Amino acid sequence: MDMSSGWSIYIIVLVAAHIVGYLWLLFTSSRMQSDEHKDGDTTGHVWDDDLKEYNNPLPKWWLYLFILTIVFSIGYLTLYPGMGNYKGTLNWTSFSSWEDENKDVMAKRAELFSTFINKPVTEMVKDTKAMEIGERLFANHCSTCHGSDAQGAVGFPNLTDNDWLYGGDPDTIIQSITAGRNGIMPPWGAALGDEGVKQVAAYVKSFTDKSQNVELAAEGQKKFAMFCSSCHGADAKGNYMFGAPNLTDNTWLHSYDSGIVETAIMQGLSGKMPAHGELLDKDSIKVLGAYVYSLSND
Ligand code: HEC
Numbered sequence: 001m002d003m004s005s006g007w008s009i010y011i012i013v014l015v016a017a018h019i020v021g022y023l024w025l026l027f028t029s030s031r032m033q034s035d036e037h038k039d040g041d042t043t044g045h046v047w048d049d050d051l052k053e054y055n056n057p058l059p060k061w062w063l064y065l066f067i068l069t070i071v072f073s074i075g076y077l078t079l080y081p082g083m084g085n086y087k088g089t090l091n092w093t094s095f096s097s098w099e100d101e102n103k104d105v106m107a108k109r110a111e112l113f114s115t116f117i118n119k120p121v122t123e124m125v126k127d128t129k130a131m132e133i134g135e136r137l138f139a140n141h142c143s144t145c146h147g148s149d150a151q152g153a154v155g156f157p158n159l160t161d162n163d164w165l166y167g168g169d170p171d172t173i174i175q176s177i178t179a180g181r182n183g184i185m186p187p188w189g190a191a192l193g194d195e196g197v198k199q200v201a202a203y204v205k206s207f208t209d210k211s212q213n214v215e216l217a218a219e220g221q222k223k224f225a226m227f228c229s230s231c232h233g234a235d236a237k238g239n240y241m242f243g244a245p246n247l248t249d250n251t252w253l254h255s256y257d258s259g260i261v262e263t264a265i266m267q268g269l270s271g272k273m274p275a276h277g278e279l280l281d282k283d284s285i286k287v288l289g290a291y292v293y294s295l296s297n298d
């Protein structure tokens with residue numbers, strides 16, 4: 001960012017005055033020494049009777065080094081920014097330096113990506129390089145929620161099985177990553193009442209748990225048709241359109257511990273997958289999509 005011209009002038013004067021000042025100091029002190037003093041002269045200061053202060057000229061190597069640093073500073077301030085708002089003949093900025101490095105990295109990446117990025121996802125999954133990159137991207141951007149093994153956790157879907165909330169074809173996976181998802185299941189406690197919740201829960205559980213009370217489940221089935229089938233489907237096998245899970249299998253997005261199904265029905269549920277379209281470029285998302293696709297398709 002440019003500073004105001006007042007500050008700029010102040011800094012230029014300060015820097016220039018320092019350089020001129022050093023030169024002057026160097027010049028006068030070396031003249032003084034060579035004109036008036038010889039090697040071995042003392043300043044006249046004496047301590048403890050015999051401790052004298054010599055006034056020898058500066059060693060030559062030291063003098064040259066000093067001059068060299070001044071020459072260096074002038075060269076540096078010509079090439080690089082340092083004199084107020086003057087940008088230096090190289091036009092260097094820390095940002096342009098970062099930009100150049102970044103350009104190199106992006107060029108190398110584009111070269112690497114070019115070997116597979118135009119393949120369809122179903123072909124890209126056979127490219128080990130692409131899958132390695134996908135795995136790394138996944139570790140960086142997705143594993144906090146879906147786990148480093150992509151097997152998910154309570155509320156975060158397992159991406160390695162073939163059980164999908166929104167669909168497991170390449171385009172849908174890429175859409176899930178790009179735009180995000182927000183599955184909402186409204187609360188049903190008020191509409192169903194305690195007894196109704198128990199009945200519907202018994203019905204939902206009866207698909208995988210044969211110990212459920214048959215009459216309770218039969219009552220539940222009727223209520224399910226009224227309240228739940230619009231999202232979960234008449235057969236309770238779910239609906240990709242709403243991200244409503246299949247309730248007939250033993251894969252649970254939330255959990256099947258005692259009471260969880262009842263609580264879920266009573267209080268509702270929601271899951272949010274953040275959109276990554278702004279965070280990641282299209283190519284990275286495609287590689288990620290291919291990686292996720294590969295986890296459940298050999
Ligand atoms: C902040 C947590 C979070 C992060 C980070 C996250 N996800 Fe998700 N993801 C979720 C949740 C929660 C869902 C389920 C959304 C729902 O319930 O509707 C989900 C759903 C998905 C789905 C849809 C699954 C299905 O069954 O249809 C895919 C695919 C997916 N995520 C991939 C990714 C990828 C790839 C990344 C990394 C770029 C990622 N997610 C990062 C939380 C996250």
Ligand code: HEC
Nearest residue numbers: 183184185227228231243244245252253254255269270271
């Ligand atoms: C508006 C659509 C909608 C309706 C209506 C609906 N659900 Fe859901 N349900 C969902 C969604 C979406 C999820 C997944 C929530 C998430 O993404 O976390 C879900 C999740 C569930 C789960 C958890 C499944 C799991 O794998 O953990 C159960 C159980 C469930 N619903 C039962 C019901 C029952 C019973 C009814 C009727 C009383 C019902 N749902 C009505 C949309 C709906």
